Amino acid sequence: MGSPSILAVATAADLAASALNPSLDSWDQAPAASELEALVTAALAKEVYGTPADALVTTGGTESNQLALLLARELHGAVQLVCARNAHHSLRRATWLLGLPEPITVPAPAGTLDPTTLDATLTKLPGPLIVAATAGTTDAGLIDPLPAIADICQAHGARLHIDAAYGGGLLFSDRHRSSLDGLRRAHTVTLDLHKLGWQPTAAGLLAVQDPHDLRVLEHHADYLNADDDTEAGLPDLLGRSLRTTRRPDILKIAVTLKTLGRQGLGALADQVCAHAREFAHLIAAHPGFELYAPPTISTVLFRPTHWTDDAVADVRRTLLTQGSAVLGRARPDGRLWLKATLLNPHTTPGDLAALLKLVEGHTPR
Structure with missing residues (x-):
């Protein structure tokens, strides 16, 4: 019962993606998939933030969390990560991969990040800081007190990342959406529609409140994004992922949204x-x-x-x-x-x- 069931329509779309086999490393190899990805990621980012934003397609929660810390490092330098002791293991691994300091862990006495202890911890630490909260912990499926955490981060000038790989799917539910109040105040949000989206893997996303933050990922390779092609209006996809060859994983998500809707x-x-x-x-x-x-x-x-x-x-x-x-x-x-x-x-x-x-x-x- 731990594995999600997969929607038939998403499986069919995934099969079509495999058969067509485009790669999103450059626009000329996948013009339709590129346009679809741009439309759907923008729509999902707006679902998170309520205003125009952006999102990148990833392989899942681990890659999204790594990207969130990478953006923070490139924008602010050697950031110090602060998270609960029961935060997802990928966050600690990301600090190791990125050469960042060992994370500062805050107790989670009730299974969630304690705001009072977080406030005291941030008061003692020099910046720059990034706090990682969780919406759907891996142990008990709990949601951190996101509004209180967002208030504390704002007061201390700390960047906020929310790992909503599990709980992010509640955004689609009118009944349960309020449990994610505070999500839109995060600078970055991890989603994984492999879980409460019923998609075949991979179906991860990293939503970014400020699309300008993604500029740090820009990279030039003349055979993929030549300057004259970009100046002529061809989309540059190389800064949309740390991967070069990418499957059109957005297709199954797009087909699912078109079929079932929010x-x-x-x-x-x-x-x-x-x-x-x-x-x-x-x-x-x-x-x-x-x-x-x-x-x-x-x-x-x-x-x-x-x-x-x-x-x-x-x-x-x-x-x-x-x-x-x-x-x-x-x-x-x-x-x-x-x-x-x-x-x-x-x-x-x-x-x-x-x-x-x-x-x-x-x-x-």
């Missing part, structure tokens, strides 16, 4: 969030299981009552190797929890009950 994708997001709440109620009502907390998005943490961590780890591996269920694992409070991230809109109450029975039927060693 309302259709929002309905799917509402369904998986409802499934998570239903599963949480099922767990809470069962005397043999313990629920970590009500779900924020579609991640549910649970464990059999009175089991040891070794027993919890064993049942997860057993179900995985038997091919019965794919469950994640998390330690938000020092104990090991089973993690069900519900991303299939077609999940039924029977599926959820069957999953509990599979775990319940396992005899701990």
Whole structure:
């Protein structure tokens, strides 16, 4: 249940992209795909920010987070990253790749970045600073208090990046969109429509509030973006990615948006969030299981009552190797929890009950 189901229309578009096989390293190799990418990325960036902005297509959340730190470094110098201890591992790896200082980690006592501690931390640090908040943590699927974090960053003159690789899909939902209040105040935002967008990989994006920030990525190679071609009006694609050869991954996203629209994708997001709440109620009502907390998005943490961590780890591996269920694992409070991230809109109450029975039927060693 941890892997998202993939929309048939997106799969068909991805197949067409593979068959046509254009590469977005220069406009002459993919004129239609280039124009489509420009239109769709601008539309998605506006969905994030509410005003005209820009976005780059990436391979996923890891590349988007790396790009966000790269932009910060090129614009402000050797920035110091400040993030919660449970921030995505790609942020720490990005500082290593980019030669930046080791990140300063802030406690997340309730599973989210603590604003009071963040404020105190930024007060002690010299600039330039970049704070990375999260909308959809990898452990429990929680959303940091984005408005408060944005206020603190503004007060300290710190750049703000929000990793919304998981939770960003809630933008399509009228019911859940408000949980992302504060997102548009970030300088950069990571999205990954492989998750709450139901796209085949790769389907990542980095939304950028100020399109001028992307100028630092500009690069010249005469055979790809000759000056006279650019002056004649041919789009320069080399600064749209750190990659040269690129698949037209925007096609499947464009076809999905055209087919389902924002309302259709929002309905799917509402369904998986409802499934998570239903599963949480099922767990809470069962005397043999313990629920970590009500779900924020579609991640549910649970464990059999009175089991040891070794027993919890064993049942997860057993179900995985038997091919019965794919469950994640998390330690938000020092104990090991089973993690069900519900991303299939077609999940039924029977599926959820069957999953509990599979775990319940396992005899701990």
